[in-house]
Amino acid sequence: MTDRLVRLTWVQPEDLVGHELRQAAEDGRSAEVAGIAARWHSAGGHDAPPRAGASPGPATPELRRLAGELLDELAAIPSPLPEPSGPFFPEPSGFPVVPLSAPGAPSPVAATGRSTPVTADVGGLSERLLGAWLGRAAGCVLGKPVEKIPREGIREIAEATGNWPIRGWFTAVGLPDDVAAHWPWNRRSAVNSLAENIDGVPEDDDLNFPLLALSLLERFGRDFTTADVAAMWLDELPAGRVFTAERVAYRNLLDGVEPPGTATWRNPFREWIGALIRADVYGWVNPGDPRTAAEFAWRDARLSHTANGIYGAMMVAAMCASSLVASSVEEVVAAGLSVVPAGSRLARAVRDAVADAESEPDFERVVDRLYERHGGLHWVHTINNAALVAAALTHGRGDFTASIAGAVAGGWDTDSAGATVGSIAGGLLGASRIPAEWALENRLASSLRGFDGIGFDELTRRTLAVWPSR
Template sequence: MRLTWAQPEDLLAHELVQSAAEGRDVTAVRERWVAAGGDPVPAVSGAGPVPAPPALRTLARELLDELAATPAPASPAEPDEWEAIAALLPPAPQLAGRPDDDACRERLVGAWTGRAAGCLLGKPVEKIPRQGIEEILRATGRWPLDRWFTAVGLPDDVAARWPWNRRSAPTSLEENISGMPEDDDLNYPILALALLERHGHGFTTEDVAQLWLDHLPAGRVFTAERAAYRNILDARPVPGTATHHNPFREWIGALIRTDLLGWVLPGDVRAAARLAWVDARLSHTRNGVYGAMWAAALGAATMVCDSVEEVLDAADAAVPPASRLAAAVRRGREAGAACDGSEPSVRGGLDRLHAAYGDLHWVHTLNNAATIAFALTAGRGDFGASVSIAVTAGWDTDSAAATVGAVVGGLLGADGIGEQWTAPLEGRIATSLPGGEQRITDLAERTLALAVPLAAAVTP
């Protein structure tokens, strides 16, 4: 059995990259691994093509422990503890507080719907690189992207060269969509809702871990979450759950978990970021945590702001300003501001992002955060344009478009998203979490019940 995102030989290849990014000297470990016959190149998917023999797998575990025992240089601009992070954050903006129930409900339905629609658009091409997405779209007469993907008319050679995501294609192409199929990008906000209903806004990281064990099937977690899940079962305490044999600790997993933590704190980006930190530290460090804080701040701002630019400005206050995440967001926003929305201009903006972040894995936080910022800025508040740009960037297509869709959907409300994107969802989201399939309107009502006035939010 080849278990993705878990085999020691696969983890080590990714850890060599992550440790080097944190400033460790990995030269000796890499040389020992290669000399023993190990492959130092990280797998694009969750597991390499050839299982390692027992001796090599044992060595991989030893080398993972050796890297973990090697101290990383101090990084004052990128701390992990909340007090140190908060000391670096700029003053929080003074935004409007919680809207009345009708207005808040409209935005929440829009945010849930937009998140689902954006995710669904990106699902069939998850793991397909940018050039493959373009070739598929050109071959089916849909370039530039402005509607759902289709296999109708796709030549066999293109389909063979760029195979659809095998889990998603049966439920996320134009010809077979019937409601929102299950996806971790929707499971996590549903789980966050259950977390708040169980514990309120004062939940702890240990509460998050317990809820995972109670509600989240192990087969529905990936990358950093899979490593953290293993560490929880191994009885490792927080924050060791985020670091032990977890080379994915700065990847996008935490970012996709936390926008609901902002939806329930309309206008309070700092309080939203604090809740996201509590959640994210179970599985992530540094920029992986900041990505979660930024997503929650985007969620808080989209409940009260009037434009994408206002949302992005507000969310900047939730990210350490000298961090690599802050630089990625700035880069995305700058590229988006220079984009006029035309196909050549979008291409040029994405070229800039790929030149800066093309060496990162497609599930990393930095490249995807830059994509989200670019798509939001270049999309100028148009739902279809925004999520389409996020998908054609070609990294974590469904996750990036889900976050973009939630922001724009929250600003516009479901009616402003457009029937083209909302009708196929049929107002429902499939999930293997307890309770099964969920109605979007029901999720919005449950979220509304937890949304507190600005004055009621307490930010330590």
């Protein structure tokens, strides 16, 4: 009997070289790595798989050894761009820290001296926090069945089922056979994320990571370290449930690499979206304090990411912190940009996306411009998805449906972008103002210990319990 090959995705050296060469082109090292690229291709090495995590078959031992050598050579060439991975934090931005006061509520948030305190009603914040949890779930579930389907396929499916512009869950009911064959659903999500089969909230890494962040804060407190994040991963996350940069960092931990080296050792995915999807809870536990939220996100993100991969997490944490107290999308986006280096590629991409969304009434044209600027990036890169998140929020102007629909219709990382936009829009609106058509059963599936079947009311209570005290 011949053993079937196990092609573990995202870690095979022969697959990583192409991704690292593309990363080099993005971070200003093209000229320096041209000779390495020529050596790789002349030896029979291939470019990065465009969407899959692994090429169909393994490399020869000789090619795999060469891949490892070239990855190390590439890692030794620094990027010339002014995009530090830290530790760095912007100067105080003037956004208010929110003291809490209500009978039986957590102790008030301490004024740190970095911001001007304002008062806030704990009941109102609790309603907005519940909205953020529910919004994240709704945006994630909307995007799940069309993950990996390109933008044009998402529109064709929606139009064929009378759901364009997107105003409800995707459905296979009434979908013509030829459209279904041309644009197959995400095979893992079609069974639990279409209108006809949604029963509670299905498991997803975009929801598991917020649960893990909550558990991290419960176990280690607000002074958690990057090493504590690593310990949580090893204790709670099966290796097969993490992907791209997280899988590489996990492998590096098992090889004895210490953080933050886990983010850079043979990790060409270090500016992809993984850290961004882990950041929401760090904002929710710092309502109105985007700077502290960003610092929490930095401690987490540096385990697996660098530069713009870290900035995306910091931006989202800051936006989530602001969303619980702000009165407008503009305030939220400003909070997100306030913690990102102004000269970074991510900051420029977000500013351009916001400008387009403010001036162009047709959101499809806004997304056209995003693709003109960022269409060469991988579909799960941080920069293009962060720009789409900002554009969808800005163009949606507080309309929950328009916001999550825009993020999903953009066609990149549909469930992740939908979840992040849903989180922020839900925090701005509060649970009672999320439209009824996005209601889900108060039950979340998860393989994480202690969370399977948990309700969003309980998640809100537990999140409130780790808010800061005097």
